[in-house]
Amino acid sequence: MTKALALFSGGLDSILAARVVAAQGIEVLAVKFVTPFFHYDLLADVAGYRREVREKYGLEVVVEDISEGYLELLHHPRHGFGRHFNPCIDCKIMMLQRAKEMMAEVGASFLVTGEVLGQRPMSQRRDTLNVIGRDSGSRSILLRPLSAKLLPETDPEQQGLVDRSRLLDFSGRGRSRQIALAGEFGIRDFPSPAGGCILADPILSRRLERLYGGQLALPIADITVADVRLLLVGRQFVLPGGGWLVVGRVEAENDRLLGLAAADDAVLRIQERPGPIAIIRRAARCYPDPAALTADLDLAASLVARYARKIDGRPRAGEIIITLAGSERHVAAAPAVDEDFAGWML
Ligand code: SF4
Known part of the structure; x- marks a missing residue:
């Protein structure tokens, strides 16, 4: 046949x-x-x-x-x-x-x-x-x-x-x-013509273009499947020091981020109340300048405080745990102010 x-x-x-x-x-x-x-x-x-x-x-x-x-x-x-x-x-x-x-x-x-x-x-x-x-x-x-x-x-x-x-x-x-x-043919249930490819999506394709254009602190020669998957989760930011920060919005996204996190990522979470998981991709490798890394970690911590559960309707400071390259440090972070980080969104 x-x-x-x-x-x-x-x-x-x-x-x-x-x-x-x-x-x-x-x-x-x-x-x-x-x-x-x-x-x-x-x-x-x-x-x-x-x-x-x-x-x-x-x-x-x-x-x-x-x-x-x-x-x-x-x-x-x-x-x-x-x-x-x-x-x-x-x-x-x-x-x-x-x-x-x-x-x-x-x-x-x-x-x-x-x-x-x-x-x-x-x-x-x-x-x-x-x-x-x-x-x-x-x-x-x-x-x-x-x-x-x-x-x-x-x-x-x-x-x-x-x-x-x-x-x-x-x-x-x-x-x-x-x-x-x-x-x-008796086929009644079929999908609409467009859809399904994020490369043709006006918003997500822009993110991908920036990833492939080298605008995130990440060597473009070794973009991985997990990097692309990560680009589709949660809130996305490019920090002033160049770090690519992803912040979970809901518990399912937090779980997803933890699943996609790699050994050289910085992972941030808040100690005392429910809040997002955040990761800075390849933080252990992508900062030639340690001061820029520290500054981006502090800013990321302030974003975690901003998006953690509000108290009396307002974002509050919190103790943020940062895990990077096998070591853990705790920082006290004030919540970021929305106008300050609006320009960092990816
Ligand atoms: S790149 Fe073009 S042809 Fe390929 S899956 Fe996406 S929309 Fe379809």
Whole structure:
């Protein structure tokens, strides 16, 4: 039986593309790529996700973590960024390259994507689709079933593995034909088109741009998955000495911060009343000047006091415990004044 490997974002187009091919009696395996920028939480319950996709869309899916190469890609995407910090063209090229490598492992003869000609201004223009096919080395084996009739024939069509006459000619931004087709497949519950990728989020992508731009006291050559995860938690600040401070807002975030804290981070907490966990990332390594480190730690302590439980409706001073490089020190901190730190927010 012919087998195809389908890139699966989870959006309607990717669902339909896989189902259109499967409707020809071809076995389709969907692959869902994850990175800390999109869909990373799926890794916590891969079996549950596979079950959900099977039940909702009738598709078998595997989850592939491509974080490592992706962290690297963001330093210099060859085709640049979209409106935000989203390197969509290189992102698709990378996924296709990885999918192409997987073909032999899973016994697939060709690749499938849900791209629709002209649907997105940058990444789905005809010339861009060509570039994606060319630079991923998959042009001849890459079938885009939703727009296939508007595109040159691919190998699987020429070889008779796929019946071109049963493929589609969707183009443009409208969604009505997709929604009608979903109805024919009995698919009613599908996610909205946008969403899920923080690289295209106006606010979070700005934070990432600063991280990758070297604006936080952190060597950009070794940005880790945990760094990106950390960037999405709680209140974020860049302190005057350059330190990257993250402050939990609720207990769940405090737990998350403790889970993401590394040995070279400074961890701060308040002694006598409920309050946030705060960490200064890589504090033990990233301050060439010890005085700047001390000043940032003191400011961080004042922010912990500010965000700790108020007394009589007002922020109060408190004793803050700072753990750094295996040693612990206690400082008495007055609460920071909001106007003073407004400019430090990331
Ligand atoms: S929106 Fe995000 S996941 Fe989608 S192609 Fe662009 S960078 Fe990749």
